[in-house]
Amino acid sequence: MSEPIKVFLADDQSLVRSGFRMLIEAEDDLVVVGEAADGDEAVRRVTAIKVDVVLMDIRMPIMDGVEATRRIISAGVGTKVLVLTTFDLDEYAFAALRAGASGFLLKDARPADLLNAIRNVNAGDAVMAPSTTRRLLDHVVPTLPAGPITPDPRLELLTDREREVLVEIAKGATNSEIAGTLYMAEGTVKTHIGRLLAKLQCRDRVGLVLFAFESGLVHA
Structure with a gap:
């Protein structure tokens, strides 16, 4: 045990x-x-x-x-x-x-x-429930710099599929919702999230949401 x-x-x-x-x-x-x-x-x-x-x-x-x-x-x-x-x-x-x-x-x-x-x-x-994620973003977005955001170089490390998963996470989607939207198994979603955490050096899902907005991948 x-x-x-x-x-x-x-x-x-x-x-x-x-x-x-x-x-x-x-x-x-x-x-x-x-x-x-x-x-x-x-x-x-x-x-x-x-x-x-x-x-x-x-x-x-x-x-x-x-x-x-x-x-x-x-x-x-x-x-x-x-x-x-x-x-x-x-x-x-x-x-x-x-x-x-x-x-x-x-x-x-x-x-x-x-x-x-x-x-x-x-x-x-x-x-973080999806509704909570939305409220988090309501607080984050006003703190972002005005004008064009310089893309974070770590975005280049991501595959197209990983970017798609990251965008869904930033929208507040759950793993099961991501699986349905992107037509993949939930286990595959978890695998992609693990890779995102490693590549982007984020601690958890909250960090991924913040990164998606602060890097310019997702816009309010």
Whole structure:
């Protein structure tokens, strides 16, 4: 049996952390390895131990979740960050995605959705529903430079098929939707996504969406 996924809880509310801990540790494949009540403490503890996934609150004292996410990702310890927010249009949640988080989830999500989100993020997937992707792009597009965008040289590394898959990802399509649109097996879609992540040096699906727009491959 493989080792359980190591989860770290970063939230300034002790009751919230206690609730998440009870939920997570009831699962055989998940374990909580630490907690923090502010971003600074989270960074120090996460970078000192083996952590697979951090459940990161956004609004915390001393250091907020956005800066904590940025520092954890830049530390290169391989930890994934799943942002927790109260509002799905929270601008700080989008900032955390830009800082390297693998997705975000509402705090009132169903327990099963939270547990699956942890597993999906650990597996390298991004927790981003198509509607959420659209809202992400609404925040990203205004930040892009005006006028023509210089194509990113990494685009030359992609096959025509990989470009097609990347465009669909940028539209917010799921793997099954991409498979239907491009007439390929879902397993083949996953293979293409794996190659895209490697060639474009992106951490996850969120990174691919941002790359597609920032490189000029897709336009708003």
